[in-house]
Amino acid sequence: MVAAIKRPGWIRGALGALVAAAFGFGLVVALRAISGLPVFQTEQTGYPHVVVPLITGPLGFLAGFGCFDYWLRWAAGMPTIPDDHSQHGAKSWRDYFRFNTDHKVIGIQYICTTFFFFFVGGLMAMLIRAELAQPGTQIVDAATYNSLFSTHAVLMIFVFVIPVFAGIANYVLPLMIGAPDMAFPRLNALSFWMLPLAGLLFIGSFLAPGGAFDAGWTGYAPLSTGAPLGQSFFNLGVQFAGASSIATALNFLVTIITMRAPGMTFWRMPLLVWANLSTSLLVVAATPFIAGAQFMVLFDRVLHTQFFQFAGGGDVISYQHIFWFYSHPAVYIMMLPGFGIISEVISTHARKPIFGYRLMALALIGIVVLSYSVWAHHMFVAGMFSWLRVPMMITTLLIAVPTGIKIFSWLGTLYFGKIHTYSTAMLFALAFIVTFTIGGISGVMLGMVPLDIHVSDTYFIVAHIHFVLFGGSVFTIFAGIYHWFPKMTGRMYDEKLGRVHFWGTLLGTWGTFIPMHWIGMDGMPRRVADYAAQFGNWNLLISCFAFMLGAVQLVFLYNMIVSWRFGPRAKANPWRANSIEWQVSSPPPIFNFDEIPRVVGGPYEYGVPGARHAIMAGEGVGAAKPEPTVVGSP
Amino acid sequence: MIGRLPIAKMLAATVALSAAISVVMLQVNWDGQQASTAAPKIDTLLNVMIVLSAFVFSLVMVMLFYALWKFKAKPGDESDGEPIHGNTRLEVAWTLIPTIIVLFGAGYSWSVLNDIEELHKNPLTVDVFSQQYAWSFGYPGKGNVWSQGELHVPVDRQVQFKMHSQDVIHSFWVPEWRIKKDNVPGITTTAIVTPDKVGTYQLICTELCGFGHASMRAKVVVEPPAEFRKWVGGLKEKVPAPYMESIRQDTETNPTQPIGAGGA
Numbered sequence: 001m002v003a004a005i006k007r008p009g010w011i012r013g014a015l016g017a018l019v020a021a022a023f024g025f026g027l028v029v030a031l032r033a034i035s036g037l038p039v040f041q042t043e044q045t046g047y048p049h050v051v052v053p054l055i056t057g058p059l060g061f062l063a064g065f066g067c068f069d070y071w072l073r074w075a076a077g078m079p080t081i082p083d084d085h086s087q088h089g090a091k092s093w094r095d096y097f098r099f100n101t102d103h104k105v106i107g108i109q110y111i112c113t114t115f116f117f118f119f120v121g122g123l124m125a126m127l128i129r130a131e132l133a134q135p136g137t138q139i140v141d142a143a144t145y146n147s148l149f150s151t152h153a154v155l156m157i158f159v160f161v162i163p164v165f166a167g168i169a170n171y172v173l174p175l176m177i178g179a180p181d182m183a184f185p186r187l188n189a190l191s192f193w194m195l196p197l198a199g200l201l202f203i204g205s206f207l208a209p210g211g212a213f214d215a216g217w218t219g220y221a222p223l224s225t226g227a228p229l230g231q232s233f234f235n236l237g238v239q240f241a242g243a244s245s246i247a248t249a250l251n252f253l254v255t256i257i258t259m260r261a262p263g264m265t266f267w268r269m270p271l272l273v274w275a276n277l278s279t280s281l282l283v284v285a286a287t288p289f290i291a292g293a294q295f296m297v298l299f300d301r302v303l304h305t306q307f308f309q310f311a312g313g314g315d316v317i318s319y320q321h322i323f324w325f326y327s328h329p330a331v332y333i334m335m336l337p338g339f340g341i342i343s344e345v346i347s348t349h350a351r352k353p354i355f356g357y358r359l360m361a362l363a364l365i366g367i368v369v370l371s372y373s374v375w376a377h378h379m380f381v382a383g384m385f386s387w388l389r390v391p392m393m394i395t396t397l398l399i400a401v402p403t404g405i406k407i408f409s410w411l412g413t414l415y416f417g418k419i420h421t422y423s424t425a426m427l428f429a430l431a432f433i434v435t436f437t438i439g440g441i442s443g444v445m446l447g448m449v450p451l452d453i454h455v456s457d458t459y460f461i462v463a464h465i466h467f468v469l470f471g472g473s474v475f476t477i478f479a480g481i482y483h484w485f486p487k488m489t490g491r492m493y494d495e496k497l498g499r500v501h502f503w504g505t506l507l508g509t510w511g512t513f514i515p516m517h518w519i520g521m522d523g524m525p526r527r528v529a530d531y532a533a534q535f536g537n538w539n540l541l542i543s544c545f546a547f548m549l550g551a552v553q554l555v556f557l558y559n560m561i562v563s564w565r566f567g568p569r570a571k572a573n574p575w576r577a578n579s580i581e582w583q584v585s586s587p588p589p590i591f592n593f594d595e596i597p598r599v600v601g602g603p604y605e606y607g608v609p610g611a612r613h614a615i616m617a618g619e620g621v622g623a624a625k626p627e628p629t630v631v632g633s634p
Numbered sequence: 635m636i637g638r639l640p641i642a643k644m645l646a647a648t649v650a651l652s653a654a655i656s657v658v659m660l661q662v663n664w665d666g667q668q669a670s671t672a673a674p675k676i677d678t679l680l681n682v683m684i685v686l687s688a689f690v691f692s693l694v695m696v697m698l699f700y701a702l703w704k705f706k707a708k709p710g711d712e713s714d715g716e717p718i719h720g721n722t723r724l725e726v727a728w729t730l731i732p733t734i735i736v737l738f739g740a741g742y743s744w745s746v747l748n749d750i751e752e753l754h755k756n757p758l759t760v761d762v763f764s765q766q767y768a769w770s771f772g773y774p775g776k777g778n779v780w781s782q783g784e785l786h787v788p789v790d791r792q793v794q795f796k797m798h799s800q801d802v803i804h805s806f807w808v809p810e811w812r813i814k815k816d817n818v819p820g821i822t823t824t825a826i827v828t829p830d831k832v833g834t835y836q837l838i839c840t841e842l843c844g845f846g847h848a849s850m851r852a853k854v855v856v857e858p859p860a861e862f863r864k865w866v867g868g869l870k871e872k873v874p875a876p877y878m879e880s881i882r883q884d885t886e887t888n889p890t891q892p893i894g895a896g897g898a
Contacts, residue, residue, distance in 0.1 A: 143845040216842050222819060223802040223843060310820025316803065317818060351707070352715035356725045381805065381814045383797075383823035390744055397736035401729060407694060408728040414701035416635070417715030421706065430698070437694045441687040444736065448743040450676045450750060451683070454665060454812040457805060457840035521664045523809035525840040528848035576712070607714035 008066025008099060016064020017057045024056035025049055044210060044228050045301040051232050058197040058240060066099040067190045088185075089590040099193065101185035103174050104588065106192050108488060110167025111481070113192075114160045117199045119557070121155035124148050126550045133543035135533045145529035146214035147230070151202060153217035154234060157334070158241040159199040161473050165337035166191075166248045168480045169276045171488055173252065175581035175588060176270050178261025178597045178614065183254040191247040198241035205233035216527060218327070221308030221319040225300040235298040242291045245333075249283035252276050261580070261614065263599035268613075270579050270603040271360055275340025278364040282329045282336070282371065290326035293319060317384050324375035332371045334469060336364060338476025339406055342429045345479050346410050348577040349426040350419045353604040355412030356405075363402035363409075370399045380452045389449050396447035403440055407433060417606075423575065424498030425483035428475050431506050435471030439464060442517065457527075460520030466513045478505070478556070485560070486574050490587045491567030497559040501552055508549025515542050578613045579603050593617060635718055644696055651692035656685045669810035669831040669856065672750035676812045679746050686735060751826055757792040760785070763877050764797070764804035764817045767846030769837060772873040772881075779869035780877075785837060786855045788862040792828045798880045805841035808854055816841055822884040829856040 004011045028049045029039050041048055062068065073080050088102045089095070096109055128148050131139045140148065174182055182188045205212040210228025213219070224231050256277050260269070269277075297319070299305040306312025308319045347354050354360055376384060376392040410433055421427060442464040445451050455461065478501075485493050519535050520526070531539070573582040580597055581588070595617030605611035665677050705715070761772035762785075770782040787793050797806055799817040806825060807814040810833075815825040839850035857865070873881075 141845075142848060146842070146845060146847075214845075220803055220842070226802070314820075316820055350705070350715060351713070353717055353719050355718070356720035359720070359725050359729075381816055382803075383816045383818045383821060390740075390747070393743060394737075394740045397740050398733070400736050401732050404732040405725070405729055408697075409725075411694065411697045411701065412720075412724065414698070414705060415639070416718055417701075417705050418707035418711055418713060419702060419705050421702075430702070433694065433698060437691060441691060444739065445680070445683050445687070448679065448683070448739060450672075450679055450743055450746045450812075453814050454676055454809070456814055457807075518662075518664065522666045523836075523838070525807070525838050525848075527842045530848040605717065607717040611717075 008064070008069055010065070010097075013061045013065035017061035020060020020063070021053035021057035023060075024053040028052045042209075045226060045231075047229050047232070048302055050208075050229065051236070051298070051302055054201065054233065054236050058194075058201075061197065062190065062193055065193060067186075067193055070186055087189075099189050101181070101189050102590070103170050103182045103185065103188060104488075106188050107167050107169075107171025109192050110163055110170055110195070111488075113196055113199070114164040114167060115557075117155045117159040118164075119553070120203065121152050121160060122550055122553060124152040124155070126547065128152060129543040129546040131529060132531070132539050134540065135531055135536050137530055140529070142529040143211060143214060146216075146527070147206070147212035149527060150214050150216050150234075151205070151212050154202050154213075154237070155199065156469070157217060157330070158238060159195060159202065161334045161469060161477070162245060162330070163195050163241070163248075164477055165276075165279070165334070166245070166252075168341070168477070168484065169252065169272070169337060170248075172484055172581055173273060173276055174255060174259070175487075175584065175592055176273055176579050177256065177259060177264055178580050178593065178599065179255060179259040180592050180596070182251050183259055184251050187247050188251055191244045191251065194240045194244035194247075198237045198239075198244065201233045201237035201240065205230035205237075208233060218323060219294070219297065220323075221297055221300065221316060224297050225308055232298060232301060235294040235301075238294045239291055242287045245283050246287050249280035249287075252280040253284065256280075261597050261599050263614075265599075267358065267361075268599055268602050269361075270340075271343035271354060271357070271364075272337075272340035274361045274364055275336045275338075275343075278368045279333050279336045281368050282333050286326045286329040286333070286372075288326075289322050290330075293322040293326070296322075317379075317382060320379050320382055321376070321384070324378045325372075328375040328378065329371045331468070332367055334473045335476075336367065338432075338473050338480075339364065341476045341480040341483070342410060342432055344577075344579070345423075345425045345429040345483050346413050347604045347606065348483075348575050349421070349423055349429070350414050350417035351576075351606045352413050352415075352417035353602070353606055353608070354409065355415075356409045357602070357604065359405055360409050363405040366402040367399060370395055370402070374399060377447055377452070380449050381456050393447055393449050397444060400440060400444050400447075407437060407440075422495060423482065424493070424495060424502050425479045427499070427502045428479035428482065428505075431502070432472065432475040432479065435467060435475060435506075435509065439467030439472055442467060455520055457525060458520035459516045459524045459526055462526050463513050463516035463520060466509075466516070471509050471513065475505075475509075478502075481560075483575070484581075485563070486570030487581060487586050487588070489564045489567070490570050490585075491563050491565075492570050492574065493563040493567060494559050497555055501556045501559065504548065504552030504555065508545050508552060511545030512542055512549055578605060580614045580616075583614065583616050635721060636724070644700060647700075648689070648692045648696045651696060652685070652689040655688040655692060659684050659688065665809070665812065667810045667831075668812075669808075669829055669833060669835060670812060671828040671830050673810065673812045675746050675750055679742060682742065683739065686739070690735075753794070753826060754792040754828075757794040757826070758788065759794045759796060760787065761873070761877075761881060762795050762797040762806055762817065763800065763873075763880070764806070764839070764850075765800035766802065766844050767839070767850040769839075769850070769852035770877075772877065773866055773869070776866045776869075778873045778878070779866060780871045780873040781869055784853045784855065786857060786862055786865050787829055788859040789832050789856050790828065790830055791859070792826060795825045795827070796881070797823045797825065798877070798884055800876070800880060802843050803841045804839050804843050804850065807838045807840045808835050809838065810835050814840060820884060822881070822886050824886075832856050832858065 032039050087100055090105045208229040211230055213230040213234040215224040215227050296307040300307050306314040308314045308316055310316055373395045376388050377396045380389050515538050519538050524531050524535050570586045572585050597614040597616045599614045600612050603613050668674055759774055763770045771785045773779050797817040799819045804817045811827050813825050813827045815823050833856055835854040837852040837854050
């Protein structure tokens with residue numbers, strides 16, 4: 001028993017959470033008692049005796065679980081425990097439920113956790129569509145409805161789309177650049193374990209008095225500063241998700257910059273690596289803004305600061321500026337890794353080099369730079385200073401240019417190739433081009449101030465974000481999961497079920513989200529539990545497609561679980577791809593490479609006679625010309 | 635490389651497809667009834683965008699499906715495609731042409747924006763007050779009379795709405811006018827509209843404001859000036875003191891006079 005308490009793990013983690021939460025609770029009670037205040041403050045936004053334990057409890061869990069053990073010993077000057085690699089790699093399924101520093105284990109932990117939240121958020125979407133199937137109120141009341149769509153969006157954005165890309169890249173990226181692991185494996189593990197805590201805080205807010213947060217995922221002040229306790233759960237959950245995101249991005253940046261295999265110059269990096277480099281640049285610089293905005297809201301709620309209270313000298317609109325300064329780049333945080341996945345899948349299955357590789361990489365960087373200068377296009381009707389609208393409109397429309405470059409370059413990649421469509425990954429990649437083009441077009445329309453004035457905050461917006469986030473990001477996620485499933489599990493998935501999933505998802509996405517454009521333009525506002533009877537038939541149709549879209553995801557789930565367990569063994573390189581992760585076994589050995597590979601050419605040299613991307617250990621120099629082994633020189 | 639493609643046929647297919655899409659899409663009255671001078675201008679911009687978008691979409695579709703038809707691998711073919719790495723001319727073209735298209739869109743939008751927000755002489759000023767979950771309206775030119783849940787304006791006269799919120803952010807939207815503006819606590823926001831069709835419309839709150847958000851509506855009546863004068867003359871109540879206070883203390887964000895180039 002004592003040994004179990006001393007050993008890092010679930011028991012010590014639970015104990016740590018309890019002790020830390022009790023400490024936070026005691027601290028609040030004691031300080032309030034000393035100050036002569038009523039011990040419990042249960043005015044609707046207050047509850048400091050709940051809010052503070054919500055901060056200390058998760059930290060206590062992380063400490064107890066073993067996330068800080070090595071660092072704390074080192075910081076305190078104690079002898080560190082020599083790393084015996086016992087925390088590295090997975091020998092049984094139990095190892096996926098431990099503090100593990102192997103990037104491959106962490107990648108799978110990320111993917112499974114985020115898909116859990118995807119299905120929870122999806123169930124909420126089903127409830128939302130059930131309520132909206134008819135005008136009037138049938139299933140949930142208006143307040144619960146507000147909580148449902150807020151939680152749905154927050155789960156999908158903060159604990160599904162953003163981190164699932166971190167999970168895929170975690171698994172694939174170190175292998176792709178020929179690195180034995182990420183640069184900071186312990187930080188990597190800590191980043192992952194903060195994520196389920198964020199998700200639990202979001203879902204746990206349903207237990208709070210007053211219900212889950214209901215001010216939308218945007219949490220605009222002063223609606224959020226005056227909302228019931230659940231809003232504080234959101235404020236804090238975003239901190240954990242954000243910290244996780246920032247730490248991972250730093251990890252990717254250092255890994256990509258310093259740990260590429262000899263010979264892998266910047267212009268020899270696969271586009272997935274470029275995409276994660278760009279995404280990480282966005283995350284490290286932008287995420288602190290949402291963390292700050294949510295802390296300010298939390299302080300307004302609990303400490304009675306007046307950041308966003310105009311009566312106390314605060315500025316209401318400044319919340320939106322800070323929020324969107326993160327949340328617009330966040331749209332690209334949710335899209336750029338997907339661009340990387342699509343490049344890998346299309347090039348491999350079309351057996352062609354990427355068309356205009358350098359321009360593709362530069363377009364990513366162009367999007368990064370431009371995305372910092374477009375945030376106020378979310379605020380064209382917000383009452384901000386009106387001169388800002390036209391410059392923001394121009395930058396917003398210009399961002400369509402690098403995005404267009406990517407679409408046309410993928411199309412160019414297909415020409416004179418040998419296109420194989422047997423893989424579900426390729427089907428999703430091709431459908432992504434179509435769907436994302438539509439989402440991009442509606443985005444350009446939204447960027448135009450006069451059109452935006454009319455359709456802002458209507459179902460047109462709902463249609464647009466789902467076209468780019470579901471038809472865009474989620475399609476790329478599916479493409480990535482199918483593409484690397486053999487590498488991650490060592491098994492093949494069932495292509496027949498994959499096709500059922502693909503066609504069902506495509507039809508469901510179009511059927512659900514295309515009609516939303518129209519009802520939005522025709523006068524249906526977003527975020528409403530009830531609507532005018534004239535939209536009844538359209539909404540019923542949308543709900544039917546949405547239920548089909550939801551149901552067909554169960555095919556995906558079944559395919560993944562059963563194939564992981566019983567699927568036929570995968571070869572090392574079932575897609576005959578060039579990049580390094582396919583040159584090792586499936587799944588890869590515990591330390592990835594016996595000897596670091598040497599990169600001697602570009603990653604997409606399909607059809608080039610005698611061309612090699614990398615020379616693996618034991619292969620000798622081979623036919624390819626030897627290259628100087630200078631790391632990082634372009 | 636490009637020479638080996640049936641460029642003329644592909645372009646013809648693109649033009650044909652985009653014409654077909656445009657013709658079908660332009661039949662639909664997407665934005666609903668038009669009831670302000672701004673509405674036809676915004677809808678024309680939308681229609682121009684629909685035609686341009688139809689072309690871009692058709693181009694992508696033709697490029698995609700031609701490639702899928704022409705370059706699909708035969709079963710069992712394990713060879714690679716041709717090692718083509720790019721084409722500088724094409725890459726320059728698909729950078730520059732979209733740039734020109736979006737800059738045209740930006741310029742056109744800018745001119746529409748300036749047009750619809752241009753302030754005429756002698757507009758009617760109406761104060762809009764919002765709070766969870768009700769609208770009310772004051773008429774400063776008519777002795778600050780007050781009406782709750784019902785907005786009346788004369789037809790064919792420019793109206794300048796001065797908006798105030800008493801609690802959280804709300805948003806003022808009359809779809810038939812194509813005009814929307816948030817009501818923000820602590821500041822006065824402005825919207826300009828010239829209703830040009832007599833009728834009854836609905837004012838919809840479009841910014842999430844709490845559990846009553848979906849039902850936060852008001853009736854909008856556009857009527858001939860004589861009837862409007864009669865209706866205003868019949869209002870007995872004055873704008874209550876707290877609302878007058880919000881007019882006094884709210885800072886003006888949108889200057890009354892448009893700043894030339896930037897639009898209002």
